[in-house]
């Protein structure tokens with residue numbers, strides 16, 4: 210939980226398809242934090258009730274838009290969103306079959322959405338709130354500091370909706386729920402205005418295999434990280450790696466003081482070891498920026514890749530690598546920490562790791578990432594995750610693409626007999642312009658650029674397109 214010195218950030222946006230658990234999670238968090246809760250779906254449902262009662266079909270767009278702009282809708286921001294139309298409470302009517310089957314069509318009308326979005330923004334501005342819906346993170350509150358996109362497989366959502374209906378005395382048919390849900394998914398995600406999709410900076414939580422308690426815990430973790438991020442941005446000392454439950458941590462306290470001397474102190478011993486047990490070479494196609502935020506990205510073949518890359522890059526840039534949390538245990542963990550690495554649990558989804566990365570870059574540091582998220586088993590480079598591009602765009606960090614070949618052969622004690630050829634190719638840096646809120650298109654464009662730049666340095670055997678001789682300038 211965020212402590213009293215770290216207020217819970219507001220507003221919180223929760224989006225997701227029908228029956229993904231938005232309302233359950235949103236209400237539970239609102240109860241816990243003492244926030245208001247607004248189920249925006251209820252507003253579209255209330256509009257649908259008004260239109261049905263006025264005899265206006267969804268096909269009559271102008272009449273629907275006129276109704277939306279005149280409608281006197283009073284929405285209570287509370288755990289059980291209550292809605293009045295012209296003073297009459299219609300809450301009990303919102304889940305009726307006729308509303309259920311036509312709400313998607315009415316909510317796809319531009320003028321209806323404009324009117325609802327304006328009301329939702331007003332309600333969100335009135336206090337600390339959680340809004341649940343389909344377009345909260347993307348359209349209604351694009352600046353929300355916390356965005357969660359909940360999903361689950363259609364089968365799982367139908368099962369939950371069927372059980373809910375049975376519990377409340379309804380027919381409880383999973384098949385019917387499945388049909389309704391598939392229909393609504395289709396209309397909600399294919400409509401032209403504000404289609405259902407996660408915001409580029411949302412935490413996407415697939416709850417298919419998670420319990421309610423697990424989903425809630427992940428949502429809390431995100432909120433804690435965001436509170437810490439806000440505190441750090443406001444000048445409070447770094448807390449991002451200190452809280453958030455038991456987790457692997459980067460070097461801290463006295464150990465942090467040893468990181469820089471250890472990093473530079475290892476350069477010559479690593480060179481010596483590489484010289485003795487391998488035939489290694491480094492080539493440079495471009496100049497590495499001597500200062501400013503920079504992300505070194507490479508394909509990943511062996512757990513020894515970070516020190517090899519760090520050594521190949523050499524002075525003046527000390528690179529902080531993101532490394533998987535399991536490596537931070539025992540004696541190896543001590544070396545990993547001393548090398549200045551910091552832990553990541555799940556690439557793209559570990560918010561605390563992403564925040565640590567952004568903090569390092571904000572301070573003008575150099576970050577090392579393996580955008581595939583894990584080591585390649587067959588040597589072929591996999592498609593990079595979008596997390597690297599997202600961080601690069603948000604911090605305006607120059608991306609330095611690198612390619613590693615042969616490091617997969619560094620294994621076993623007899624490696625010195627084989628002396629495998631290993632090569633590090635350092636590519637032309639990619640300048641990146643800072644974007645406060647990158648769009649999905651920008652993230653995917655930079656992800657493609659990173660993918661292409663690494664592959665251009667790799668030979669075909671590693672999934673690359675490079676055809677020159679591998680490696681020059683022997684070390």
Ligand code: DC
Nearest residue numbers: 249250251253312313316342343344
């Ligand atoms: O969350 P719900 O099932 O009560 O939503 C009912 C409908 O309202 C849903 O099919 C899509 C629409 N809706 C929307 O378009 N935008 C929102 N922010 C919330 C709901």
